[in-house]
Amino acid sequence: MAARTAGGSLRVAGAVPDAGDSDGALAPLNPVGRRTVQDSVYDELRRSLIQGLFDPGEVLRIVDVSNRLGTSTMPVREALARLISEQALEAMPNRSVRVPLISRDRLEDLARARAIIESEVIGLAMPNVTDALVGELVHLTDACDAVLATKGREISGEAADLNHAFHFTLYRAAGSQVMIPIIESLWLQSGPYLRTSARLFDAATDRSATHFHREIVEAVTRRDVPAAQAALKADIGRAFDILRKHLTETGEEAR
Secondary structure, eight states: OEEEOTTSOEEETTOOOOTTOSSSOOOOOOOHHHHHHHHHHHHHHHHHHHHTOSOTTOEEOHHHHHHHHTSOHHHHHHHHHHHHHTTSSEEOTTSOEEOOOOOHHHHHHHHHHHHHHHHHHHHHHGGGOOHHHHHHHHHHHHHHHHHHHHHTSSOOHHHHHHHHHHHHHHHGGGOOTTHHHHHHHHHHHHHHHHHHHHHHOOTTTSOOHHHHHHHHHHHHHTTOHHHHHHHHHHHHHHHHHHHHHHHHHHOSOOO
């Protein structure tokens, strides 16, 4: 409902008064500091899950996590709740939170979803690929190779960040505001699987991630969509194949 002010202008009932109005209070604002802490806690836990810093089945207790992050329990509680809603974590009956265990059904579901969605996004990105983007992909691949050679491991936090940057540099070229968050959620759920896969990695028989990154770069340079999609699917399938082999050999869930 509109009301006419003394000056003759109209004001809609319930509208926020102007900052200069003397007859109304300013709209309440969320405390910046508290919101920043909540976002920072969520971002750090999310980054750690994507990097594979947590084991499948690992229990995360609110007090322990808050102590490690040097913050209060409230932002940790809220961050964990967000991650549960994103299926990256699961709530336990005793109010603790757990990283989901690896099961064959979940493994196959994640592998299938990632291959379908991420390969589709590469196809959408290809018309927007530039020489500068290709150069960035080469740089990220070289940097990842250097880290892996120095660390002497298949995966590390730094290598995981470079791997993430490689893929999302390409995916964001698609300009999809809907599909990118879906891919981010799938990566969030895949992190613990990649951690286990890295532990099982055998350099004598298994190909590294950068091997497939270079195949992707070659295909992208040629603007060859089918070849880029095939190389991407091979890259995604690499880690999941290592886990499939382990589950077949042991007949048990990998942890």
